[in-house]
Each structure stands twice: as C-alpha cells, then as structure tokens.
Amino acid sequence: MTKQKMLLLAINLVIILVVLDITAFEKETGFLEGIHPIIILFLVLISVLIAIRPLKKRKNNKAALAVDDELSLSIKYKAGYYAYLITMLIWVFIFLVKDRFPNPDVLLGVGIMLSAISAIISRIVIKRKPNE
C-alpha cells in the first residue's frame, strides 16, 4: 500500500471517528439538535479538504513542483464563473417558489447545498474540456 493510500485511509478513519464522536456527544447533550446529519458530514468533509491543501502544498514545495499552474488556475476561474451563474439562477428559482415551502430554513439549506454542488459539478465539467 502506498503512502498516499495509507493517508487517505487514515483520513477516512478520522472522518468516521469524528462523525461517530459528534453523534455520540450530540446524543448526550443535544447541542446539534435541529441540524441535519448530512450538513454535519458536509462540514467535516470541507474541513478535511481545507486541511489537506496546505499539506499538499508543502509536499509539492519540497519536491519543487508547482501547486497551481496556468491550467489549474484557468479551471478554477472558469468553474467559478459558471458556478456563480448557476447559483444566481438557483436563488432566483428558490425566490420564485419560496411561498410553497412553509419553512424558510429548509430553502436556505437547499440553496447553500445546491450552490456547493453546482461548484463541484462546474469544476468537473470544465476539467473535462478546459479549452472550451
């Protein structure tokens, strides 16, 4: 097993342990009452992704490799632009249908989740054909 695979396995284990720990703690204290478990998992995943980036940067710096280059930056900019446009449309749509949903918190959560998903999908699509 390579070092990278070991690291990924370790990260996955940590995520599972953290989620289990939060769930157990939440059952005891109820401090996360009202927050959907998927949102918690989403937040944990984002935190892990944010934590990985500096590690990767450090590793690449040590190996004298570029962390960001013209292709990765171009993908980021394009994906950001499309994600922004899609997010605008999502919020317009949510605004139009808001009266059909009694709980505005649900709509807010849906809007944020859809924005995040649109960013991920935009990145995947742009990465497939960065020239277009």
Add this chain to the structure above:
Amino acid sequence: MNNRIKELRARGNLTQLDLAELTGVRRETIVFLEKGKYNPSLKLAYEISKVFKLNIQEVFIFDRKEYKVGAGRDFSVK
C-alpha cells in the same frame, strides 16, 4: 492544436513529472497537453520547446482550418 510532446518526451527519456518540473507546471497539465485537451499559453509553449531545444512550431502544430482562422486566406507578409 496538435503537439509532439509525447513523442519528444519519449525520445529524450523524460517522464511527465520530469517535464513538469522543468517547465514549472503540474504533471496533470502535461497529461492534458499530451492528450490535446489543453492549449498552453505562449509562455508555457516556449518553456516546453526550450526543454526539447526546438522552435515552438516544431513542437506545437497549429491547424488553421481547425480554428477557421482567416477563412483560409493567406496573410503572410510578402
């Protein structure tokens, strides 16, 4: 835009990682270039050509018809 990066790299016994290091980009960018999925900037094209000690037009083959440049007319300076 077509290019001869893969061929030249194999001829020079360079790995994708070697070329990435020499040109200051990520290995992924070299992969995209070799597959013809990405057109590099002039700077990167120059850096890559410099590694192979060739001119840019010897490494990157620009097909005018592919991009419909100049509608097939000849704009060369006489």
